[in-house]
Amino acid sequence: MYRGREGQWAFVLHRLTGVALALYLLLHVIDISLVMYGPEGPFNAFLTFYHQWPFRIGLIMVIAGVVYHAFNGLRIIVMDFTGWGVRFQRQLWYGVIGATAIVGVPVLIKIVPEIIGGA
């Protein structure tokens, strides 16, 4: 397998997170749509099922994917619409990783204790 440098990893991660998020989005809309069956419908049973810890860890990965995809998407826009973006794409990608961590760590600090406490 060809292993490129930062630019290729940026692309691979963008595509993986993008495909995963799009598939999650389809499932998410379908399960929230169960709200249409009303309070006596299957909605609460479904959500209780999804509140188990493996799915909550999955949700953390969805959030991490969103944050990376968002910041790397902004990097792509900068590369497309400025004269200097492509020249600094590698530095920008380290910025993306840094920004993902800056947003992600507080989210982990907020959510991980909820999972441990609620399990």
Add this chain to the structure above:
Amino acid sequence: MTTAPRTLKQARAIYATNTELAWWVFMRISGMLLVFLVFGHLFFNNIQIDAATIDYAYVAERLSKPWVKIYDTFLLALAMMHGVNGLRYSVEDYVRKPGRRFWTKTILFTVAGIVFVLGTMALWAFSYDEMGAAVRALQ
């Protein structure tokens, strides 16, 4: 200066490019809007509250607010178009055989259309103020 395409090959070269250019622009504009819409959505439902407390009453309460319906409509439409177009890019990159590619995309667009209609119905076709109030009265 452009001239009308004279062959199928020319038409494909011209029109496919224009449609792809429109999608290319759309991915960037919707992407910028989605950064704010999705971060807001995650903040409301994962940070302001514990996501494991979400139940029917919470969702009914949220969906009884007009601004949530409008916010979620934009979120649903932009995210679905951005996500499904991204999946289409992946299908076109990795599904090589024309027949298989056609059917993969047909199934993708069909499923996406059904899910979009479901989501829009969930947002607009029901009065959750009554149901939310009924649930709160029961609790």
